[in-house]
Each structure stands twice: as C-alpha cells, then as structure tokens.
Amino acid sequence: MNAFRPLPLPTESVCPVCLGRVPAEYAEEGGAVVLRKSCPEHGVFSAPVWRGEPDFRSWVRDKMPSYPRRPFTERERGCPYDCGLCPDHGQHTCTGLIEVTERCHLRCPVCYAGAGTAPHPDPSLERIAFQMDRLHEASGACNIQLSGGEPTVRDDLPSIIRMARERGFGLVQCNTNGLRLGTEAGYAASLKAAGLDSVYLQCDAAEDKAHEILRGRPCLAYKLEAIRACGEAGLGVVLVATVAGGVNVDGLWKLVEMALRLGPHVRGVHFQPLSAFGRCPWRSDAAPRVTLPEIARALAEQSQGMIRWTDFHPPGCENALCSFSAVYRRVGEGLELVEGAPASCDCGGTPSAAEGARKAKAFAVRHWTAPHPSPSDMAEGDDFDRFLASAGIHQRFTLSCMAFQDAMTLDLERVKGCCIHVVNPGGLLIPFCLYNLTSFDGTALYRGRA
Structure with a gap:
C-alpha cells in the first residue's frame, strides 16, 4: 500500500461465514475507516479498523518484501490457502510460535486457541524438536515463543527450553x-x-474486574507473585493485555503504572485489541472492537501528558496497520521518550522488510530480556555488559500494540507481510492470524489441521 492513497482502497479478504476469498476495500464509514467486503452467497460485512488520529492514509506505507529463505509449500489455490510458507509470502519469520500443549488450568472466556476444551495429547519431545528444526531451517536464528494452551502444565518444559537454546534461537x-x-x-x-530469556505474561489490567470478564476469575494476585518470582530469577517480563471496549480501555495507563512500580525486570506492556478467534463471548461481527489509534490516544490521555500519541510509530517489519510501538526510559516513577530509538519491529522508515525484521528480532533480545545491572555493579562484567549498562538499556521500557486480524478484519495484503508464524505439528509455518482464524460457526482455517 502507498501512503496517502485515496479511499476506498481495494484489497482482498475472506467471508466470515464460509472463509472463501472475497474482494474487499478500506472505506470511510461513520467517522471510521472500515474494512468492507461482500460474499455473493452470504452478503456484505463491515468492521472498523481505524478510528481517529493519526490519519489512516498517512500511517500506511510501502516496503520491499523479504521473502522466506526456505518456502515449504507451493502456490496452488493462492492466499490464504497455501500457507507453509509459500513463495508469495512477503516477510520471513521474526518470531516462531510452537504450541507445546493444548491443555490449560484456566478456561478463559477469551482464548485464541480455545485451550482446555477436549485437548489432544501433548506433542512428544521428538515432535517439538522436529518443529524447532523446521523453524530453524526456514528462518534461521529467529526468536521463538513457546505457547499453548498453557506451556507450564508440562513438567518437561525446562527440557523444551533447553532444546530451543541448543538450536541457537535468538530469544x-x-x-x-x-x-x-x-x-x-x-x-x-x-x-x-x-535457558529461558523472557516471560510473555497475560495480564489484562491493574484490577480484577477486567480479569473476571476476560479470564473468568480474579487472578491479579498470582500474576503479581509470578512477576516477583521472575524478577528474583532474572527473567524479563512483558505484560500482555487483551483490550476490549467497555472492559478495560479506561485502565490502560493504570496497568503501565503498575508495571513501572514492579521493577526494571518488567520490560514493557504490550496491548492486543480483542480479536474474535477461537473461544470468545462475542461473535466477530459484534465484538467490542478497539482500534490501534484509539489505544494510542487513550494511553496519552490517561498519562496526563507524560506520553503523547505521536510518540508511537508504525512497524518496519509487518504491515503498518498491524502495530505501533515506542521505547521509553524510566525516570523516577515516570517515562521519558528515547528519541530516535528503534521501536519493536521498527526500521526507522527504511523500505526494506528484511532490515525491519532484523531490527525487530534484535529489539526483542535487547529490550525484553532481564535488565543488566547498573554500571556500579559491573566490575565483574565484560565490556559488552558495561556498555549496555552505561547506555541505559536496563532502564528501557517499551509500550507496544498489535492488532490481530479475525474473520471480519482479515486483509490478505497484511497477512502476506506477517512476521509472526506458528509452526504446526506438520512443520509448516502459518501466519499467526491465519492459524487462529475461525468463521462465525467456529470452523478453523488451519488450527487442528496438520
């Protein structure tokens, strides 16, 4: 997409009823930019994807594709049906996800994976090793996230972590x-x-009302204990909040303030607007949607001027409509923007997706692992540790947001630029949104289909 292209802007999507490929367009409707599409059998569908400033047309931007170094599938039916990745995919992997279990000791009302509902047996260590080898073959030393279900229900999770570390994944x-x-x-x-570097911790708010709606129970107390334990163990923590309209939008900055109070091992907060995947109390055409610019502005307004929505930048890795981020420095109990610092998945305006991906992977390693000690504590450290400490990396704090696409908002152009890929049990790499995509009746496009 080109910046400042007029609306309507054509693209392609899928019908949320039958998941068939259909023409779509971005258009202005009711003061918002919506993705509108029409299925000859099931009718017209429309969902908001952008509300307010920054202007939608100034946010989108071109980039040169960075194709996977090793595609595993051929073009047959075309996007979104040939994932593996196919040769048409425009971005190689920054983060590869491997789901090590379908089990979970919670049954959250909102769960992309629908975890805990008649789970299949856990994959063997041999199967997981095969998936890791396929990921490394396709994408080299990318970052890896162990997911599920709930990974910690496996008593052999340390062995799985060691397997990932032995293969040289970056994070x-x-x-x-x-x-x-x-x-x-x-x-x-x-x-x-x-060998674990970082914990991506589900935490939706600084109070339990939101958890009761999204997770089905109060759970803040044990999340705070988890954060404390990770700090004592030297693990970096990123708090990850699902954001739903009318549920927790008003408390975004309170979550940031809580994260800042909990110590420098809490490396940032990552917001994810609600997407109707898997198990969700709202059908995707009725979900209480919140768009990227609304979250950016809510953070700025609730911070009472400490941050500005103009601090946030689009990514240089995935499609510009997928995310925003900014890097800050802890100053007392507040934040100060790190001017010129590359944010998560940001390449400073370069048109190369490959350079954006390189910086995205390096960003996660640098900013999401546990902080380095202060310079006064570095007498026994090496030169690189002393450099990191003197550069203030240990005081960095990130704010980021990623808008995943469900059956109502899926844009195939965005999908082709996805850099977060799930490795399925058969060793194929599927863009995250496609892997989790479900129709109105719960039919999955890829999940559960090896």
Missing part, C-alpha cells in the same frame, strides 16, 4: 498465564536455568 520466550510461576516456589528459577 527464547514463554507465553503464560503465570499461575504456576506465581504459586510454585523455585519454578521461575528452574526455567531460567534451562
């Missing part, structure tokens, strides 16, 4: 609800000893 991260981390003494330390 080894665990996506978790934090229950076991917050209730089992020494568990965080065991994951750190196995």
Whole structure:
C-alpha cells in the first residue's frame, strides 16, 4: 500500500461465514475507516479498523518484501490457502510460535486457541524438536515463543527450553498465564536455568474486574507473585493485555503504572485489541472492537501528558496497520521518550522488510530480556555488559500494540507481510492470524489441521 492513497482502497479478504476469498476495500464509514467486503452467497460485512488520529492514509506505507529463505509449500489455490510458507509470502519469520500443549488450568472466556476444551495429547519431545528444526531451517536464528494452551502444565518444559537454546534461537520466550510461576516456589528459577530469556505474561489490567470478564476469575494476585518470582530469577517480563471496549480501555495507563512500580525486570506492556478467534463471548461481527489509534490516544490521555500519541510509530517489519510501538526510559516513577530509538519491529522508515525484521528480532533480545545491572555493579562484567549498562538499556521500557486480524478484519495484503508464524505439528509455518482464524460457526482455517 502507498501512503496517502485515496479511499476506498481495494484489497482482498475472506467471508466470515464460509472463509472463501472475497474482494474487499478500506472505506470511510461513520467517522471510521472500515474494512468492507461482500460474499455473493452470504452478503456484505463491515468492521472498523481505524478510528481517529493519526490519519489512516498517512500511517500506511510501502516496503520491499523479504521473502522466506526456505518456502515449504507451493502456490496452488493462492492466499490464504497455501500457507507453509509459500513463495508469495512477503516477510520471513521474526518470531516462531510452537504450541507445546493444548491443555490449560484456566478456561478463559477469551482464548485464541480455545485451550482446555477436549485437548489432544501433548506433542512428544521428538515432535517439538522436529518443529524447532523446521523453524530453524526456514528462518534461521529467529526468536521463538513457546505457547499453548498453557506451556507450564508440562513438567518437561525446562527440557523444551533447553532444546530451543541448543538450536541457537535468538530469544527464547514463554507465553503464560503465570499461575504456576506465581504459586510454585523455585519454578521461575528452574526455567531460567534451562535457558529461558523472557516471560510473555497475560495480564489484562491493574484490577480484577477486567480479569473476571476476560479470564473468568480474579487472578491479579498470582500474576503479581509470578512477576516477583521472575524478577528474583532474572527473567524479563512483558505484560500482555487483551483490550476490549467497555472492559478495560479506561485502565490502560493504570496497568503501565503498575508495571513501572514492579521493577526494571518488567520490560514493557504490550496491548492486543480483542480479536474474535477461537473461544470468545462475542461473535466477530459484534465484538467490542478497539482500534490501534484509539489505544494510542487513550494511553496519552490517561498519562496526563507524560506520553503523547505521536510518540508511537508504525512497524518496519509487518504491515503498518498491524502495530505501533515506542521505547521509553524510566525516570523516577515516570517515562521519558528515547528519541530516535528503534521501536519493536521498527526500521526507522527504511523500505526494506528484511532490515525491519532484523531490527525487530534484535529489539526483542535487547529490550525484553532481564535488565543488566547498573554500571556500579559491573566490575565483574565484560565490556559488552558495561556498555549496555552505561547506555541505559536496563532502564528501557517499551509500550507496544498489535492488532490481530479475525474473520471480519482479515486483509490478505497484511497477512502476506506477517512476521509472526506458528509452526504446526506438520512443520509448516502459518501466519499467526491465519492459524487462529475461525468463521462465525467456529470452523478453523488451519488450527487442528496438520
């Protein structure tokens, strides 16, 4: 897409009823930019994707594709049906996800994976090793996230972490609800000893009302214990909040303030506007949607001027409509923008997706792992550690947001630029949104289909 192209802007999508490929367009409707599409059998559908400033047309931008170095599938039916990745995909992997279980000790009302509902047996260590080898073959030393279900229900999770570390992935991260981390003494330390770098911790708000709606129960207390345990173990933590209209939009900055109080091992907060995947109390045409610019402006307004929505920048890796981010420096109990610092998945305006991907992977390693000690503590460290400390990396804090696409908002042009890929049990790499995509009746396009 080109910046400042007039609306309507044509693209392609899928019908949310039958998942058939259909023509679509971005158009102005009711003060918002919507994705509008029409299926000859099931009718017209429309969903908001952008409300307010920054201007939609100034935010989108071109980039040169960076094709996967090793596609595993051929073009047959065309996007979105040939994923593996196919040769038409315009971005190689920055983060590869491997779901190590379908089990979970929660049954959240909102769950992309629909975890805990008649789960299949856990994949063997041999199967997971095969998936890791395929990821490395396709994408080299990208970052890897162990996901599920809830990964910590596996007692052999440390062995899985060691397998990832032995293969040289840049960052080894665990996506978790934090229950076991917050209730089992020494568990965080065991994951750190196995080679885990970072914990991607589900945490929707600084109070439990939102958790009761989105997770089905109060859970803030054990999440706080999980954060404490990770800090003691030397693990970096990123808080990850699902954002739903009328649920927790008013408390975004309170979550940031809580994160800042909890210590420098909390490396940032990542917001994810609600997407109607898997298990969701709202059908995708009725979901309480919040768009990227609304979250950016809410953060700025709730911070009472500490940050500005103009701090946030579009990515240089994935499609510009997928995310925003900014890097800050902790100053007392507040934040100060790090001018000129590359944000997550940002390449400073370069048109090369390959350069954006390189910086995205390096960003996660640098900013999402546990902080380095202060310079006064570095007498025993090496030169690189002293450089990081003197550069203030240990005081960095990130704010970021990623808008995943569900059956109402899916744009195939955006999908082709996706850099977050799920490795399925058969060793194929599927863009995250396509892997989780479900129709109105819950039919999945890829999940559960090896």
